[in-house]
Amino acid sequence: MNTFCPKAEEITRQWHLIDADGKTLGRLATEVANLLRGKTKPEFTPHVDCGDFVIVINAEKIKVSGKKETQKIYHRHSGFPGGHRQESLQALRQRRPVAILEKAIKGMLPHTRLGDHQFTKLNVYAGSEHPHQAQQPKVYELVG
Numbered sequence: 843m844n845t846f847c848p849k850a851e852e853i854t855r856q857w858h859l860i861d862a863d864g865k866t867l868g869r870l871a872t873e874v875a876n877l878l879r880g881k882t883k884p885e886f887t888p889h890v891d892c893g894d895f896v897i898v899i900n901a902e903k904i905k906v907s908g909k910k911e912t913q914k915i916y917h918r919h920s921g922f923p924g925g926h927r928q929e930s931l932q933a934l935r936q937r938r939p940v941a942i943l944e945k946a947i948k949g950m951l952p953h954t955r956l957g958d959h960q961f962t963k964l965n966v967y968a969g970s971e972h973p974h975q976a977q978q979p980k981v982y983e984l985v986g
Contacts, residue, residue, distance in 0.1 A: 847890070853892045856895070856980065857896075857977040858979060859897045859899070859981050860873075861970075862903060862904050862943065863903040870904065870943070871949075871950055874896050877894050877896050877982070878960045879951065880894065895963045895977070895979075896965070897974050899971070901942070901943045902939035904943060911931055912930055916928065
């Protein structure tokens with residue numbers, strides 16, 4: 843008996859619409875990462891991109907537990923001496939609310955070219971409007 847391995851042209855992709863209003867950051871990011879990787883499908887293969895497209899709306903209304911709003915720090919570095927910058931979750935939410943969810947999801951994908959390609963299938967929007975009505979996304983209800 844041979845092991846089934848799907849080819850890139852055999853994979854069918856769906857579009858999922860997720861409303862992030864009132865959802866917890868980590869739990870939502872885990873579900874979205876699983877959809878992007880294709881782990882919810884029976885033909886999942888770790889080295890093949892068999893995931894779906896995901897649209898997340900209302901990203902600015904995401905919740906975090908505890909004191910993370912003020913104590914969680916995001917770091918970045920320009921590559922130059924003295925180029926280290928840090929920013930709290932609260933400040934990042936005001937400046938660019940979409941980045942919070944994107945950073946959480948990107949950290950849960952493989953850190954390879956495959957993960958970079960899977961990340962391109964993610965579309966996150968701060969408001970409730972999105973330009974993907976033509977793809978007819980199905981509303982995805984989170985488990986928890």
